[in-house]
Amino acid sequence: MMLCFCVVSGRVRVAVRLRPRNAEELVADADFADCVELQPELKRLKLRRNNWDSDTYEFDEVLTEFASQKRVYEVVAKPVVEVVWQKMATMSVLDGYNGTVMAYGQTGTGKTYTLGRLGEEDTADRGIMVRAMEDILAEISPETDSVSVSYSQLYMETIQDLLDPANDNISIMEDPKTGDVSLPGATHVEVRNQHSFVDLLRLGEAHRFAANTKLNTESSRSHAILMVHVRRSVKGKDLALPSENGNTSNMLKTLKPPIVRKGKLVVVDLAGSERIDKSGSEGHTLEEAKSINLSLSALGKCINALAENSAHVPVRDSKLTRLLRDSFGGTARTSLVVTIGPSSRHRGETASTIMFGQRAMKVENMLKIKEEFDYKSLSRKLDIQLDKLIVENERQQKAFQDEIERITIQAQKHISETERNYADALEKEKLKYQEDYMESLKKLEEQWAKEQQKHGAGKTRIELKDDGLVKTPREEILAVSSVEEVAEVKRLLQEETRLRKSAEEEVSNLRNQLMRWKRSEAAGNSEISKLRKLLEDEAHEKQKLEEEIAELHNQLLQISFEADETRRRLDGGVAGNVPSGLDSLISQVRHSQLRDSGDGEKASMAKLFEQGVGLHKILTLLEADDADVRIHAVKVVANLAAEEANQEKIVEAGGLTSLLMLLKTTEDETVHRVAAGAIANLAMNELIFVSTESNQELIMAQEGIRLLSMTAANAEDPQTLRMVAGAIANLCGNDKLQTKLRAEGGIKALLGMVRCRHPDVLAQVARGIANFAKCESRTPSQGNKRSLLIEDGALPWIVQNANSEASPIRRHIELALCHLAQREINAKDMISGGALWELVRISRDCSRDDIRSLAHRTLTSTPAFQAELKRLRIGYG
Numbered sequence: 001m002m003l004c005f006c007v008v009s010g011r012v013r014v015a016v017r018l019r020p021r022n023a024e025e026l027v028a029d030a031d032f033a034d035c036v037e038l039q040p041e042l043k044r045l046k047l048r049r050n051n052w053d054s055d056t057y058e059f060d061e062v063l064t065e066f067a068s069q070k071r072v073y074e075v076v077a078k079p080v081v082e083v084v085w086q087k088m089a090t091m092s093v094l095d096g097y098n099g100t101v102m103a104y105g106q107t108g109t110g111k112t113y114t115l116g117r118l119g120e121e122d123t124a125d126r127g128i129m130v131r132a133m134e135d136i137l138a139e140i141s142p143e144t145d146s147v148s149v150s151y152s153q154l155y156m157e158t159i160q161d162l163l164d165p166a167n168d169n170i171s172i173m174e175d176p177k178t179g180d181v182s183l184p185g186a187t188h189v190e191v192r193n194q195h196s197f198v199d200l201l202r203l204g205e206a207h208r209f210a211a212n213t214k215l216n217t218e219s220s221r222s223h224a225i226l227m228v229h230v231r232r233s234v235k236g237k238d239l240a241l242p243s244e245n246g247n248t249s250n251m252l253k254t255l256k257p258p259i260v261r262k263g264k265l266v267v268v269d270l271a272g273s274e275r276i277d278k279s280g281s282e283g284h285t286l287e288e289a290k291s292i293n294l295s296l297s298a299l300g301k302c303i304n305a306l307a308e309n310s311a312h313v314p315v316r317d318s319k320l321t322r323l324l325r326d327s328f329g330g331t332a333r334t335s336l337v338v339t340i341g342p343s344s345r346h347r348g349e350t351a352s353t354i355m356f357g358q359r360a361m362k363v364e365n366m367l368k369i370k371e372e373f374d375y376k377s378l379s380r381k382l383d384i385q386l387d388k389l390i391v392e393n394e395r396q397q398k399a400f401q402d403e404i405e406r407i408t409i410q411a412q413k414h415i416s417e418t419e420r421n422y423a424d425a426l427e428k429e430k431l432k433y434q435e436d437y438m439e440s441l442k443k444l445e446e447q448w449a450k451e452q453q454k455h456g457a458g459k460t461r462i463e464l465k466d467d468g469l470v471k472t473p474r475e476e477i478l479a480v481s482s483v484e485e486v487a488e489v490k491r492l493l494q495e496e497t498r499l500r501k502s503a504e505e506e507v508s509n510l511r512n513q514l515m516r517w518k519r520s521e522a523a524g525n526s527e528i529s530k531l532r533k534l535l536e537d538e539a540h541e542k543q544k545l546e547e548e549i550a551e552l553h554n555q556l557l558q559i560s561f562e563a564d565e566t567r568r569r570l571d572g573g574v575a576g577n578v579p580s581g582l583d584s585l586i587s588q589v590r591h592s593q594l595r596d597s598g599d600g601e602k603a604s605m606a607k608l609f610e611q612g613v614g615l616h617k618i619l620t621l622l623e624a625d626d627a628d629v630r631i632h633a634v635k636v637v638a639n640l641a642a643e644e645a646n647q648e649k650i651v652e653a654g655g656l657t658s659l660l661m662l663l664k665t666t667e668d669e670t671v672h673r674v675a676a677g678a679i680a681n682l683a684m685n686e687l688i689f690v691s692t693e694s695n696q697e698l699i700m701a702q703e704g705i706r707l708l709s710m711t712a713a714n715a716e717d718p719q720t721l722r723m724v725a726g727a728i729a730n731l732c733g734n735d736k737l738q739t740k741l742r743a744e745g746g747i748k749a750l751l752g753m754v755r756c757r758h759p760d761v762l763a764q765v766a767r768g769i770a771n772f773a774k775c776e777s778r779t780p781s782q783g784n785k786r787s788l789l790i791e792d793g794a795l796p797w798i799v800q801n802a803n804s805e806a807s808p809i810r811r812h813i814e815l816a817l818c819h820l821a822q823r824e825i826n827a828k829d830m831i832s833g834g835a836l837w838e839l840v841r842i843s844r845d846c847s848r849d850d851i852r853s854l855a856h857r858t859l860t861s862t863p864a865f866q867a868e869l870k871r872l873r874i875g876y877g
Helices: 023-028 069-076 111-116 128-139 194-207 249-253 284-307 319-323 344-360 375-457 473-572 584-592 605-611 615-621 627-641 644-652 655-665 669-684 695-701 704-714 718-731 735-743 746-756 759-777 795-800 807-821 824-832 835-845 849-861 863-871
Strands: 002-011 013-018 036-039 044-048 054-058 061-063 099-105 146-155 158-161 223-234 259-269 333-340 364-373 462-465 468-471 688-690
Touching (some): 013 069, 061 069, 111 128, 111 333, 128 146, 128 259, 146 194, 146 284, 194 223, 375 473, 627 644, 627 655, 644 695, 655 695, 669 695, 669 704, 695 735, 718 735, 718 759, 735 746, 735 759, 746 759, 759 807, 795 807, 795 835, 807 824, 807 835, 807 849, 824 835, 835 849, 835 863, 849 863
Parallel strands (some): 013 061
Antiparallel strands (some): 002 364, 036 044, 223 259, 259 364, 462 468
């Protein structure tokens, strides 16, 4: 699908090459001087009429008979194939432009030698075809670029394949939208190296028709056409990778599909023109000569029509002219070499060849670079990235599961070991306390047995003394001993109680430790649960990422399909050629929106984005931080604004305000250029969309003229200036906005952009001035006031460009002069500024009947003009 066209005007370049005298001429013309005299340093050629008089002609290059094949290639074909100087702006085949190199001349003057010489014996003799392929193969990258060729001949109005002679009736296909000419039935061979290309040329030359005539022993009887298709990838940013947490916003912001540039080089070796009486052709050779001369005559008629800017160019009179439709008056950069001989006997043929070259130099081509989004490559990258993400996610998931299992096993081992240690410690303490307890009881029992024995062996004696019982000393000793034993038992009992409490405290501590381990186990289980939940979230995020990538892939396919359709419809719009009439820009854009009503398979871009991305989301991306995202978003809005059905939705959703804000807050000139183009599209439509205000009034109300003027003052790129000038020119066509537009500097901004001198920019400036003058002429309130254009100093520039070579500029300026002249108050300024003479010229020489009639009517109806013409004694009525 086509991405963009960069349109640049370029004239057909013509070089003349003189063939040295051959052996026959050295003998037959020994006493005669050559009929041509070359002045290569002045790029001039003199063609002698007789011994004392001659005609002088100028060409882009003049090559003498001593010019080498290398010199011929460098001045004729190298600028078409590749850049010659590094600092020069390139418009070559290797940069995505179409190019044509063609040789024209009398038979036997060296056309095939110049173009198709293989140079197998001497490499210095190599022709343009071989040298061009050498340069192309040296510049391309075999990994990302490709080169394919086809080689055909036009013989007796039939196109035949020189690489496959059985394919002898190839049809011509023309793209109705781009005008590109192709031969789909021809054999296309991909070329990888120079050796294989030379083999193809040798094979093609073996199948080409040739004959022996009096003028040339190997006269080509067909026109040979070599087509070289070059496909190059433009290096850009790689796709961004998502972050570790799965966030895809960075990837979406820097998503940038690869760009492919396609260039086509056409090398045409025309059969030589000849006179039957000189060539001696007869029989079938005579029929071949007639066919050759008819096709060359048809080519000459097309060149004449293009040189004279004729409304009708007879392209379909011959298959040769159809094949060269893109080379003359089309989009290709064309370089023509005309070959002539020195002999005075062929002065008539030489003069005819020179005049053909002179007329070809007047033909203007509009060079277009052709770029495409390589969505297939982008899709492959996305698929590879998706596979990498899936593999990485699976690897992380497996590692996560392994870590969870490791942590679980380690926790279980730790818990088991703790429980076992606790049980062992508890059992040891229990046995220890049991042993101590048993030992203490045993000691008590032994001591108690001893005490019992002591108590059983002693005798208690009680003596009666003084009417009472009296204990003996022995009894007192036994009582004291018994008390001491009881105290010792109490002490042992207290010690046993203390040890038991200590054991109970130790048991309690062990139980607390067991509780802590159980809580630790519970915490571990909780952590495992969290990890499992995180794993589930990761799987869900992975599924969401896969769905988002799939949705993005579908959107890319939809956008690529719609971009193809929209770019083809906009081929002649704001990004294409400058329209020729005052209102033709609006008509051309609206005409590009027409479509087949029965085409149910192709949805509009607006519907596609509403169902996919959404208009509001696109407008939100206009404020993104990433520059690439803003550029892609503003391009989408500009494409949507090209369709009238989408403009109301864009304005209602705030798209116009966002576009104007981009001009105010962004410094990127690419954003300025595309935003200005979108504003220009919106400014075309005067229908009331919001409340009671039109798009043009909304632009004015939001300081649109001031922002556009500021953008124009800071811009250097001609395409940006062309978009800004187109937007202001559309606003100039509104009667109600003229005073405000002028007060906010709209006219000054238009005149300031003429500094660029680019023809497309000047054409938009001229269109804006014509629109403004037209509105002034039909506004009754302005009848008694001097034109605002004249007050802002536009008249000198108008007069200076009234006879411009560029027809779009000239026609708009002529129309502006006619409208300015309709108000008599402007007559004095126009007379003093030299505009009267231009009005007289327009009334007599203008190619458009309506403008010529308007100028004539204005001159005859304005008293001031009539008086001045009468004073100058110029009869006009």
